[in-house]
Amino acid sequence: xxxxxxxxxxxxxxxxxxxxxxxxxxxxxxxxxxxxxxxxxxxxxxxxxxxxxxxxxxxxxxxxxxxxxxxxxxxxxxxxxxxxxxxxxxxxxxxxxxxxxxxxxxxxxxxxxxxxxxxxxxxxxxxxxxxxxxxxxxxxxxxxxxxxxxxxxxxxxxxxxxxxxxxxxxxxxxxxxxxxxxxxxxxxxxxxxxxxxxxxxxxxxxxxxxxxxxxxxxxxxxxxxxxxxxxxxxxxxxxxxxxxxxxxxxxxxxxxxxxxxxxxxxxxxxxxxxxxxxxxxxxxxxxxxxxxxxxxxxxxxxxxxxxxxxxxxxxxxxxxxxxxxxxxxxxxxxxxxxxxxxxxxxxxxxxxxxxxxxxxxxxxxxxxxxxxxxxxxxxxxxxxxxxxxxxxxxxxxxxxxx
Amino acid sequence: xxxxxxxxxxxxxxxxxxxxxxxxxxxxxxxxxxxxxxxxxxxxxxxxxxxxxxxxxxxxxxxxxxxxxxxxxxxxxxxxxxxxxxxxxxxxxxxxxxxxxxxxxxxxxxxxxxxxxxxxxxxxxxxxxxxxxxxxxxxxxxxxxxxxxxxxxxxxxxxxxxxxxxxxxxxxxxxxxxxxxxxxxxxxxxxxxxxxxxxxxxxxxxxxxxxxxxxxxxxxxxxxxxxxxxxxxxxxxxxxxxxxxxxxxxxxxxxxxxxxxxxxxxxxxxxxxxxxxxxxxxxxxxxxxxxxxxxxxxxxxxxxxxxxxxxxxxxxxxxxxxxxxxxxxxxxxxxxxxxxxxxxxxxxxxxxxxxxxxxxxxxxxxxxxxxxxxxxxxxxxxxxxxxxxxxxxxxxxxxxxx
Numbered sequence: 013x014x015x016x017x018x019x020x021x022x023x024x025x026x027x028x029x030x031x032x033x034x035x036x037x038x039x040x041x042x043x044x045x046x047x048x049x050x051x052x053x054x055x056x057x058x059x060x061x062x063x064x065x066x067x068x069x070x071x072x073x074x075x076x077x078x079x080x081x082x083x084x085x086x087x088x089x090x091x092x093x094x095x096x097x098x099x100x101x102x103x104x105x106x107x108x109x110x111x112x113x114x115x116x117x118x119x120x121x122x123x124x125x126x127x128x129x130x131x132x133x134x135x136x137x138x139x140x141x142x143x144x145x146x147x148x149x150x151x152x153x154x155x156x157x158x159x160x161x162x163x164x165x166x167x168x169x170x171x172x173x174x175x176x177x178x179x180x181x182x183x184x185x186x187x188x189x190x191x192x193x194x195x196x197x198x199x200x201x202x203x204x205x206x207x208x209x210x211x212x213x214x215x216x217x218x219x220x221x222x223x224x225x226x227x228x229x230x231x232x233x234x235x236x237x238x239x240x241x242x243x244x245x246x247x248x249x250x251x252x253x254x255x256x257x258x259x260x261x262x263x264x265x266x267x268x269x270x271x272x273x274x275x276x277x278x279x280x281x282x283x284x285x286x287x288x289x290x291x292x293x294x295x296x297x298x299x300x301x302x303x304x305x306x307x308x309x310x311x312x313x314x315x316x317x318x319x320x321x322x323x324x325x326x327x328x329x330x331x332x333x334x335x336x337x338x339x340x341x342x343x344x345x346x347x348x349x350x351x352x353x354x355x356x357x358x359x360x361x362x363x364x365x366x367x368x369x370x371x372x373x374x375x376x377x378x379x380x381x382x383x384x385x386x387x388x389x390x391x392x393x394x395x396x397x398x399x400x401x402x403x404x405x406x407x408x409x410x411x412x413x414x
Numbered sequence: 415x416x417x418x419x420x421x422x423x424x425x426x427x428x429x430x431x432x433x434x435x436x437x438x439x440x441x442x443x444x445x446x447x448x449x450x451x452x453x454x455x456x457x458x459x460x461x462x463x464x465x466x467x468x469x470x471x472x473x474x475x476x477x478x479x480x481x482x483x484x485x486x487x488x489x490x491x492x493x494x495x496x497x498x499x500x501x502x503x504x505x506x507x508x509x510x511x512x513x514x515x516x517x518x519x520x521x522x523x524x525x526x527x528x529x530x531x532x533x534x535x536x537x538x539x540x541x542x543x544x545x546x547x548x549x550x551x552x553x554x555x556x557x558x559x560x561x562x563x564x565x566x567x568x569x570x571x572x573x574x575x576x577x578x579x580x581x582x583x584x585x586x587x588x589x590x591x592x593x594x595x596x597x598x599x600x601x602x603x604x605x606x607x608x609x610x611x612x613x614x615x616x617x618x619x620x621x622x623x624x625x626x627x628x629x630x631x632x633x634x635x636x637x638x639x640x641x642x643x644x645x646x647x648x649x650x651x652x653x654x655x656x657x658x659x660x661x662x663x664x665x666x667x668x669x670x671x672x673x674x675x676x677x678x679x680x681x682x683x684x685x686x687x688x689x690x691x692x693x694x695x696x697x698x699x700x701x702x703x704x705x706x707x708x709x710x711x712x713x714x715x716x717x718x719x720x721x722x723x724x725x726x727x728x729x730x731x732x733x734x735x736x737x738x739x740x741x742x743x744x745x746x747x748x749x750x751x752x753x754x755x756x757x758x759x760x761x762x763x764x765x766x767x768x769x770x771x772x773x774x775x776x777x778x779x780x781x782x783x784x785x786x787x788x789x790x791x792x793x794x795x796x797x798x799x800x801x802x803x804x805x806x807x808x809x810x811x812x813x814x815x816x
Contacts, residue, residue, distance in 0.1 A: 028470040062490070066497055068430040073497035080508050081493035084486040088464070091483035095468055095475035106482050110512075111557060132557070155513055155534070 014179035015137075016041055019051040019147065019169035023186045024243040025089050026056035034243060035096035037184070038142060042102060047137050049176065051147040051169040052093055054085025075120030079149075079159045083109065086146035086165070094144050104142040107132065109157070112143075114150030114168065122161030125150060125168075128175040145172065163224020170227045174234035181236050183223060184243035189251035190215065190222050193267040197402050198409045204265060206252045211265045212238075214357040214391045228253065264358040264367070264412040269405050271398060273303070273353045274326035275384070277318040278333060280343030288317060291340060298332055300325050304353075304386040304393065314343075318384060320395065323349050351383065352401035355393040356408060368392050374411040380404050416581035417539075418443055421453040421549065421571035425588045426645040427491050428458035436645060437498035439586070440544060444504060449539045451578065453549040453571040454495055456487025477522030481551075481561045485511065488548035488567070496546050506544040509534065511559070514545075516552030516570065524563030527552060527570075530577040547574065565626020572629045576636035583638050585625060586645035591653035592617065592624055595669040599804050600811045606667060608654040613667045614640075616759040616793045630655065666760040666769070666814040671807055673800060675705070675755045676728035677786065679720040680735060682745030690719060693742060700734055702727050706755075706788040706795065716745075720786060722797065725751050753785065754803035757795040758810060770794050776813040782806050 018038060025031050034052075042048045062081050066073050073081075090106035097104040113129030136143045147165025152158050160167055166183060173181035187195075188203055190212065195201040207215070209232035216225045222240055231238050231253065241250035281287045288307065295302055300321055308316040321329055326349055333345045356371055371392055375382060380403065384395040396404055420440060427433050436454075444450045464483050468475050475483075492508035499506040515531030538545045549567025554560050562569055568585060575583035589597075590605055592614065597603040609617070611634035618627045624642055633640050633655065643652035683689045690709065697704055702723055710718040723731055728751055735747045758773055773794055777784060782805065786797040798806055 028467075031471055065430070065490075065494060069433055069494055070497040070501040072501070074500055077493045077496045077500065077508055080496070080510070081490060084489045087486045087489070088467075088483060091479045092467060092471055094479045094482070095472035098476055098479065099472040099474075106479055108482070108559075157510075 013045045015047045015049070015176055017049045017051065017169050017173040017176065017178045017181045018184060019165060019182065020053070020093075020184045020243060021165065021186070022053040022056050022058070024184055025052055025093060028092075030243075031092050031096045032099075034093060034184075035100055037243065037246065038093075039097060039100050039102045042142050048142050049133060049137070049172060049178070050093065050142065050144045051165055051172060052086060052089040052144065053147050053165040054082075055089055055092075058085040058088065076156060079120045079157050082159055083146070083149040083157050086148050090144045090146045097142055097144070102142055103140055104144060105136045106144045106146075107136075108146045109149030109168075110151040110155075112145045112172075114171075116150040116152050116158045116160070118152040118154065118156075118158070120156075120158055123150060123152065123158035125160070125171050128171060130175055133172075133176065163226050166224045166227035167230060170230045170234075170236050170238070173236045174230065178236070180239055181231065182239045182241055183227075184241050185222060186242065186244060187222060187240075188242045188245055188248045189240050190253070190266070192265065192413045193405055193409045194269065197269065198267065198405050200406075200409060200413070202413060203248075204251050205249070206254065207265050208359050209253060209255060210390055211357050211359050212253045214355070214388075215266045215268055223253075264356050266357050267405055267409045267412070268355050268357065269401055270353040270355070271401065272322050272324075273320050273351055273395065274323045274329075274349040275318060275320050275347060275351055275395060276326065276329055276333070277316055277346040278340065278342045279316050279346055280314045281317060282341050283313050283315045287315075287340070291317060294332070294336060294340075295321075295329065298328070300329050300332075304384055304395070306384050306386070320353070320384070350398045351395050352398040352404075353393050353395055354401060354404045354408060355391050356412060357391050359390050370411055371408055374407045375404060378403060378407045380407075415447045417449045417451070417578055419451045419453065419571050419575040419578065419580045419583045420586060421567060421584065422455070422495075422586045422645060423567065423588070424455040424458050424460070426586050427454055427495060430494075432645075433491075433494050433498045434501075436495060436586070437502055439645065439648065440495075441499060441502050441504045444544050450544050451535060451539070451574060451580070452495065452544065452546045453567055453574060454488060454491040454546065455549050455567040456484075457491055457494075460487040460490065478558060481522045481559050484561055485548070485551040485559050488550050492546045492548045499544055499546070504544055505542055506546060507538045508546045508548075509538070510548045511551030511570075512553040512557075514547045514574075516573075518552040518554050518560045518562070520554040520556065520558075520560070522558075522560055525552060525554065525560035527562070527573050530573060532577055535574075535578065565628050568626045568629035569632060572632045572636075572638050572640070575638045576632065580638070582641055583633065584641045584643055585629075586643050587624060588644065588646060589624060589642075590644045590647055590650045591642045592655070592668070594667065594815045595807055595811045596671065599671065600669065600807050602808075602812060602815070604815060605650075606653050607651065608656065609667050610761050611655060611657060612792055613759050613761055614655045616757070616790075617668050617670055625655075666758050668759050669807055669811045669814070670757050670759065671803055672755040672757070673803065674724050674726075675722050675753055675797065676725045676731075676749065676751040677720060677722050677753055677797060678728065678731055678735070679718055679748040680742065680744045681718050681748055682716045683719060684743050685713075685715050685717045689717075689742070693719060694721075696734070696738060696742075697721075697723075697731065700730070702731050702734075706786055706797070708786050708788070722755070722786070752800045753797050754800040754806075755795050755797055756803060756806045756810060757793050758814060759793050761792050772813055773810055776809045777806060780805060780809045782809075 094106040116123035147168040193201040238253040496508040518525035549570040640655035
């Protein structure tokens, strides 16, 4: 008995049959005596189809008009899901982003939520209605439609759960929960019963693709209990994501791979203060996100600085640095994107001895060369050749997780 | 130079190429120094496709959720047209029904417009923007999305033109204008340069299908000058619809056919007062619309009452009357729907002698039997066998219009 926010992604509402399945999950929850607020994404490929339509007309359409277009995808989903719930005989109201009170910043295409005006939703809940809300969208202070960008519907759901002080935010996906590694790549991958926000953040940013980081960050900030569940296999208990989890149960929570990595090295820069500052403020000014940074130990008064960025930024970054070689006093730029980042994640791993060495040993035994290493409190990442990545995932997984 | 409202129907925005064509018409009008507000319908078959999706999930979906669903069709159109206008380098803003200030009554599916809050549109026009508005939709006092029902986008355009005191409301369709008869049926059909509101109302209700009656009624009420134009043949001048037209130019404005007619006769009712009242209040109580009514001259103290209704109502009406034969003191019910209503329309025809007889003569010469006759100030209608209808259209057209 409580207030539950349920979020269903695009594949969960991809066709009439799946929508009816979602309606069953929602009404079962309601019939158990809960108040239910449902957040849905656009059906399957709707968003991509709409983007295709736009491109045919104007490849450089304004973000404002793209948002007007794309927000129709979720509006279709909320009405269809509400109709399916009506068919089961339950009271329901669908609400678009503006009707549900989602007020965002002005930026189109990736707006942040400023505030949720809860009056309408609370009013409908008070009338015993199930409320179905369009994810991914809101309006800005000009009353223009905005969208929240990637992972938007997850963020909508968590923001709603926080605003309504919901007892739980259930994220329904087409997987059973959060795994120790991608089950398509690692045959021994295991589902986790629970994971902490921080571990989930590392897993998500490393390509686990179950939940978007923005939504996990928000859940952590407002202590929203997340529960990742399968909309297709209803018997399976899923994974709970919360603040504190039993540390003793398993040290390493997962092994993740990220192939969207490019490595860029600035070779032969002077070994004196201020060089790194100059380089990274130049990258920031050009809106280039940097992930891992490594600086070699100076030798002959020069050093090398290497960093990783996303593949889509590689060309632009290399061109930028080559025009600035003079001002950076560097010899040359080296780069490559045939690499993969493999990471192990687990809260408190730095207080346990031997985690890093065990990971390196597993790679060494498999004859896999490590190009760069980066560590944080709950993560160790290595860059390796992309051709070794699947094998690396498996040997590391088997070394830590039984 | 002025403020022009332009309305484009579903076939005018059916694909990317046609949307670009519409953008050209709109921006040409703007480039001539006009303020332009554009109203668009959903693309081609979008509305039917959405209805199909809904039926698959719930054949008895609530009108509220149907409106949430269907209103996405126009929202897609406004964004795509705005993108096409952006591509031509002109400033534009799209507005959904609620953003454009359309406030309607609460009834979903066929809401009437209560009021248009003009602030947002006037604000955008003041910033020199072309404004593209979603037709067919608004919101009611609960902030729920409503749709205006059949002919809705025409009505949106005329209501906007009235509210904004526009100089003209241009209705773009896939025909060149209003014709003296359907050019697909009558080879000598001629395009009218101008027609009065009343004549257009009769032509529209008789199946001319260029403009919905609701929009013509509203245009008449608020003296909005309508201009029917082709979005495909831009050179053609189209048809103007306004209060007063030059009566001398042509007496008969058009010949129209309506095949959605069923004739029902109540045979052998007592020839005394109150019978017709009883019959038609019964029909009204059952929400059955009646068009032509004829009562035979009494004979042997009984008479026959015949009337027409739409085909979809025939079965229900006959069943109703058969259960009420006793209370109506009638002998029996006769009915049939293999009939067609052919009408000639022209303001002031009743002050000209010989119009009716000329029509009947044309039919007689062609050997076509007249089943019922009905006349009004600007219209004469006859019911004939449906198999004669195309021939009847042609002989009447040729008798009046050269």
